[in-house]
Structure formats: structure tokens, C-alpha cells
Amino acid sequence: MESALTARDRVGVQDFVLLENYNSEATFIENLRRRFRENLIYTYIGSVLVSVNPYKELEIYSKQQMERYRGVSFYEISPHIYAISDNTYRAMRTERRDQCILISGESGAGKTEASKKILLYFAVTCPTNDHMVTLGDRLLQSNPVLEAFGNAKTLRNDNSSRFGKYMDIQFDFKGATMGGHILNYLLEKSRVVHQNHGERNFHIFYQLLDGGDDDLLNTLNLERNPHSYRYLVKGSCARVSSISDKNNWRVVRKALDVIGFTAEEVQKLLNIIASVLHLGNTLFGEGEEGETYIITETQLSNLLGVDGSALKEALTHKKLTAKGEEMISPLNFEQAVSARDALAKAVYGRTFNWLVEKINQSLALKEEIYHSSKDASVIGLLDIYGFEVLQHNSFEQFCINYCNEKLQQLFIELTLRSEQEEYETEGIAWETVQYFDNKIICDLIEEKHKGIISILDEECLRPGETCDISFLEKLEDTVGGHPHFITHKLANGKTRRVMSREEFRLLHYAGEVNYNVNGFLDKNNDLLNRNLKEVMCQSENQILSHCFRREEVIDQKRPEMAASQFKNSLMKLMEILMSKEPSYVRCIKPNDAKQPGRFDEVLVRHQVKYLGLMENLRVRRAGFAYRRRFEAFLQRYKPLCPETWPNWNGKLADGVSALVNHLGYKPEEYKLGRSKIFIRFPKTLFATEDALEAKKPEIGKRLQASYVNMAHVELFIVIQSGWRGMKARRRAKRRREAAQLIRRFIKGFICRHEEYCDDNDYFLDHVRCSFLKHLRKNLPRSVLDKSWPTPPALLIEASEHLQMLHMRNMVIKYCRRVQPEWKKQMMQKVVASEIFKDQKGSYPHSVGRLFLDTRLEREQISLKVLQTLGSEKYGVAVIKYDRRGFKPRPRQLLLTNSFAVLVDRTKIKQRLDYAALRGISVSSLCDGMVVLHMPWEDNKQKGDAVLHCSHVIELVTKLAMMASKTNYVNINPGCIRFGVSRTKEGIIDFVRGSELKVAKGKRGHLLVVSQRLFSGHAEILRGRESLFLYEKNKKQKKNLPSS
Ligand SMILES: Nc1ncnc2c1ncn2[C@@H]1O[C@H](COP(=O)(O)OP(=O)(O)OP(=O)(O)O)[C@@H](O)[C@H]1O
């Protein structure tokens, strides 16, 4: 914006807040005129865009222009409707707040064109996919359809919107359009049956007659000539050279298809349009007794899909209910004509509402998405009638101007609020703004019981003689003293002269408007005879049966009056707008002749006043004329201060301070906020700007004089700015990527239960990766540790495999670490476990003790015996019991690879071949008895050996392993039988007792009393010798893993 400041003498200021004399309307208009002359049709008042209709095509709406405005800060570039669009769109995306753009201005000022340009900007610049392309098409195509049915040629505008329109455009979280919704307000239905001179009915009638093919017109029983239809010629200008109805018909037909109307729906719609034309041509005759009858024959009932005679009856009679009884009374001629016109208006008005509903269904592909989508953000577009002051103002102007009062109220409230918020964030004290609060006028119109609308409703409902004049009298009685209300009777002499007796005047915020009360009651009543409603709700045309509900006929309650309906819909609109961040476009038309290049000052002044632009500027300028972020201000004006030139390296606020001090700003001229400088008067800014202009040649000279030095400096600056630029770009890229990543992550999370696909791949990979990383840190470290991190659902199977692999791995590693000696020990322990576990009482106590290689030192064994045996593997001291008499004899039991021997000091007493060994018996108790069963046939073996050994588990394990007879070990619970001679058997009985005892018992049995083992006993049993050997062994093998 600053760049244009220098050209301000020629092109004016881009922002009215920079007008020195901001209270002067003449200065305001002069600024508009200067800009208009240069084809600069847009100017700001702060963030409000003022637009002047150029009435010619300007080269400022191309795609390149859209790109120019995309993502660029509001003030950095010349004012434009695209700047408002882009700013709104970005605010919606970054702040996640719903936005709305309020477009207002009088008829022909360019509201609808502006709203179409905004829509197009979104359609072209927002991200899209296939669905959105369709939706974008539908959004754009809804315009020609709504314009065909809701716009008409008027004196002021060849394409005047005869209804108010609010459109919501919905955007998804990526910023792409995902739906739309339209609300329509107060269609000017009276146009269906009457048009002022020089005006036309709604476009669709003329389009259908001009563009519809012959077959279509035949089925609708229509002639191509619009002059054949009474409803189309009231304004005497059925044909207009500037409008091509034929071409527009083609556009509308295509648009109906794009939006999704079926052929059947289009046919039904056109039947209704044609039926309105036939209704207009329905004429009445008057009988001798004043009764009315229809004198024309048309296809009306066929097209409406209703019973012909019922329709005729309903058009000429009225159904009344008196004292609970229904009565039919004939209508006189005027009544019949107005019943016919009422029907035409009702049929057209309701069909228009149906059309909007239908378009809405097509825009919100699924209606429920529109209402339920929480992620969506919305931009609303309000294209609504501006203040209307005509020669004769009626009920419609009253409603329209009331609507503008409400919008002004909202505008003041929201503008003040946002100003206040900015002051608060910047930490600047808020200064009270003087403005006119138009609440007093809104109350005058809308207040319950006391407002004009309530009085009008009351007058419509009141029994007895009521008419428009009685309504005026009631107004005088009730609101006569109000400072914003005058009637002929209440006015002073001067005002009286310019007011008729049928008028009341409202002093609107924008100016005075006289309203003629004629027709107020009828228009507010908007009544349609009940019997006509009854006929219509039986229509076979689905559009009509949808529009005329049976409940409406059954329900005796009076429908809401038109003004109240309008009031309520406005209240809802205000609620919608209040919930959004507003932007404003104020449209002005430069002349009434629709001519380019003509600037009619009187007309413009009138609009500036009625749009409340001066009020708007006053509110905006109440505090400061100009505000900018520190960095922008410093960047522009730093050459003006030696401290800040060429670069300021300290805090931005300090830099700005230094700059304004150097420039000699007075304290009352400016304020420093947290991130912005606020300059109170435009002259301060202009002086600064002029100083900059003046400084430029000096800077140039200095540059020349110290060219070499400066070349270095410049080079340095170029490098520096290049470097900074690169860093900024990198930072921006990183941010962009981060935002994308976050979006992908969130989307993935939402779709995490779906199949692996593009939408969730990133999220699922992340989950997998995180689990694996976590697992790596938390793997169990020993085979005995059974803990395992809980896997996410999608990794359960993989996790099980990993757990198994890890366990195997640990086992392999463990086994590799085991040394041969320890392995032998383990193998023996495993065999011992297989033989004795849960079988013998002394087994558990043996588990913790190592099996020794031998229990006899070599010195303890006779040399002779050793020489005889060659190599012995294991030796242990035992007690041998004679098979007869059980005499105990101490012996050594030595095991070799293939046999065992019992040695008495130096003499081998018995040789026991492993091959001949029949079995090994032990008891299940804690004693050390063991019987080695040998065959009798072989004399060399000398029969069974009954032995006692303190290390019976170790001995039996080693013997069984060496003899490869682990399966030959018998564990007997009560007794062991052994062979005494070839024919005789001996028995060892086992009992439990407190002390180990082996003695001869009854019946010649050997009785063994086995100790009960407690932990203390285990220690005793272990014996000193065993303990000694164990410790010794442990020392030798201390490097081995413990069991
Ligand atoms: N930006 C523009 N560029 C060129 N012509 C424009 C522009 N804006 C408006 N016009 C011209 O002005 C005419 C009237 O504009 P538009 O229909 O938008 O007025 P309006 O404010 O919607 O009026 P109404 O209240 O009657 O609907 C358009 O048909 C077009 O010819």
C-alpha cells in the first residue's frame, strides 16, 4: 500500500483511513472519483472493501491476478475483491474460525457480480479432487439457475436479484470445498403478477418462451410470444436488447443438469412456470347477480396437476368457517382476480423455495455432512439488498431497509469488537469511539408488542374494519412520540409539504425514508384462500404437493405474517453472522445509466450516506489512521535514520523507536504496541513518506560517491539477503513439511483400523517402528525372564515370532557358553532328574549339590587294585551287607567303563559286569540303600549286591549312565526283594524314622529306618566330606554358570 502513497495526488489513497480530513464527505467522494477515473474501482476503509461498479470489463479478474493475490498479505498489494477472498480464506484456515463476507449496496451496484467473483476465486485457487470439481461446478452453476428464477430486469439493473441470498461454502481440513448451503430471503413475489413500467417479470418466463424448443412449448401449451401473456407485459418491455434470453435458457438448462435435476423434475418445474403464465391469462366474467365465472379455457389444471372443476370453483369462491360450519361464498370480480394473483404468487414463491432446497441437496452431497461435520470450516457469502429509497416506498422497501438496519447494527458491534481486541493484544489503551447506535431504530421496528411489525400484525389480525389507514393511525398512537418516526399528522409544516397523508417516515441510520402504507396489510397477510390451498395440496405434480402441505389446510392456526416471518429469518441470519468473523464489501454504482466512466456525484454521495460509509470510517479512524507491524515499517523507512540504515540488528521495537525519534514524531502522534506501530494522523505518515521520497536521490548520490565501498556493502547485502532468504525458505519448507506430516499422521490415526493404504501407511509404519524400537530396549535378558512388551494389534503375530526367536537365541547363546565339564554335570543332572524326580525322597536335596567325578582320592584306593582295573572312573565308599545275616562290611565301589568292582582294601571282592546287571533297586525314601541285581547263572558275578551309600543319587546315576541302563533303575516304595541264593529271596523293609538305621529286623528281613528329611538333615546328610569336595569343586569351576 505504501508504494501507492507517492501517487496519491493522482490515484487517491488506497485506504480511506489515510484521508486527513476523514470527516469530510466531499474528500471521501473525491478520493473515490480519482480512483474511479484511473479504473481503480476498489478502495479500503481499514479491512472493508468499497467497490464501485465500472460497468465495463476490466482486465483484473484473470487467473494470473488470482495468483498475484494468493497468500499475500492484505496491505502489501492494491485493494481487490480477491484480496478480501484470499484474506478470508487464509483466516479460516489458519485461525480455524468460520468467516463471512457481507456484500451490500443498492440495486445495480455489483453485489451479485462480487459474490460470483469470490466464488470463482475459491473454485480456482482452493485444492480440489474429482468430487470437489463436481461440487465446485455445482456451486458455480447454482448462480444461473437462481438468477433465472429469482432475478429480473428492473429500471436500475438488467439482472436485479429479487431475493436476498446467504450462501455457506464448506471447506474440509485441507481447505478444499466440500459443500455448500443457501438460505434465501424475501423473494419479491409481487413481481409475478405486476411489474412497473420498464421492468420485467422473472427471467425464466422469457427464457422459456424464447429458448424452449417447439415440442416443449407445445406440451406446455405456450406460444413463443411473450406479449401473449398478461403477466409478462405489465412493464411493457418484454424484450430487452441487452439480454439474450435464448442463450441464457441454454445456460440454465445445462446448469439444471449439472446440479442434478432429473428430466422429470425439470418437466414438472416447467409445468409450474407455464401454469403461472396461464393463470395470468385466466379471465373472469361477471354474472347478472354479481357472481364471477371463468371465461377462458386453458390447460391450467393439467399443468398444475389438479382437478379442473375444483380449481375453477376455488378461483371463484371462498370457503368460510362460521360457528364451526363451513360455508361457500362466491367471490366478486376483484376478489376473484386477487385470488388468482395470490395463487400465482404462492405457486411461484413456494416453487422458488423448493428450488433452493433442491440445490442445497445437491451442494451438500449428503445433507447430514453439512450439519454434522465438525472438522469443516465455513465461509458465508451474503448478497443482500442494500438500502432502498425509491420514489414510492412500500412494504418491500420497509423490510429491506429494516434488514439493513440490522446489518448496520451487527457491523458496528463487530467492527468495534475487533478494534477493541486489536488494541488489547497490542497493549494499547482503548479510546472510546463516538458513533450512532442504531439499536433505537431496530427496536422501533421489531420490538415485541410496541414495534411497527407487531402493530402491523395486530392490525391484520384484529377483528372489525381494518385497513392500511387504520394501521397508520395505530402507528401514530403507539410510536408517535418516537424520535425516529414521523407522519404527515405529526410533522412540522416544512416536512408536511413533502409527505403524503398515507405515508410514515423513518429516520434510518443512513437517512430518511417515507413509506406509503398502501398495500401493507395485504402484503403482510399474504393470504391464499383455504379452498385454493386444498386444491393445490392434491396436485399430482410432486413439486406442488411438496410445497402445499396438507397439514397447512388442516391446521386452523393462522400462518405467520410476512413481516414477522422476515423478522425471524433475519434474527437467525444475525445469529449465523455473529458466530463468524466478518469481512465487508460495500458496493456503489457510479451512475443510473449503467454507463462506464460516468461518475454521478449526487448519486454516489447518496450511496455513501446510505451505506453508512462515513460512519464506518469514523469508527475505524477513531483511534489511529495507520498501523503496521514493526518489521514492515522498519524495512520501508530505515533509510531515514542513520541508526537503522542499512540494517537494524537489535530488537524491532527499539529500531522503530530509534527511527521515530529521529524523525521527530511527537508522543501524541503515535503509539508502539507489542508488534505494531500505530500512527494517529495520516499527515505524519505522509510526511514520513515524503521524507523517504526526498531521501532517495541523496541515497543514490551517496551510493555513487562511495561506489566501490558500496559495491562491497551491496554485495554483502545481496549475500546476506540471499543467505537469509535461503534460511527463510528452508524454514518455510520445514514448516510446510511438518504440517503435511502432522496432517498425514492425524489422517492415519483416523483410518488406523482400515487396510494398509495411502491414507494410513505413514501412521501404521510409525506404530510398527515405535514398537520395535521400544522392544529393542526392553528385551528379556535371561531365559528365565518371561516378560515381553505388549504389541499393538497389527503386530501381534510378528511379536509372537520375535519372542520365540529371541528365546531360541538366548538358549543357543547359553548353550554355547557352557563348558564340557559343566555340560557333563548337566547331563548327569538331567538323567538324575529323569530317574528320581518325584520318586525318591532324597532327590530334591541332591539337586543343589554337584555330582563329583569321584568320591575317593587316588591315594585312598589300593595301588594293586588300580593296576588291575587299569582305569577307574568313579569311586565311592559303600557298606556292603551280607545277603545272609546282613553283616555290614565297609567296601569301596569302583566304576570302570564296563564293570564295577567291590574292593576290600587291596582285594577285589566282587566284579559286577554292566552287561549282566539285571537291575538297580533303591527305595523311595531318604536312605542310601541300593541293590544291584546280578544273575545267578554266572558264578563270576556272585549274585545281588546289597549296598549302602551316602551318595546314592550320584552313584546310581553314574552307574546307570555308564552301564547304559537308566531304564533298569527301580524305585520301590516299601521293600526291595533280592536274591540270596538260586532259590531263596531276601527282603529289605523300609520304614520312616527319626534316625538312619540299618539292622536285622523280623522274619530275617533287613530293616532300614529312613530319616525324614528337613533342611537341617540335608546339611547333615551332605557330610563333611561331601561339603569339602563340593567347595573344592566349586573353586575349580567358579567360571561356569551357576545352575
Ligand atoms: N466488477 C464488475 N465489472 C464489470 N461489470 C460489473 C461489475 N460489477 C457489476 N457489473 C455490472 O453491473 C451489473 C449489475 O451488477 P449486479 O447484478 O451484481 O448488481 P447487484 O448489486 O447484485 O444488484 P441487485 O441488488 O439489483 O441484484 C452487472 O450485470 C454488470 O453488468
Ligand SMILES: [Mg+2]
Ligand atoms: Mg444482485
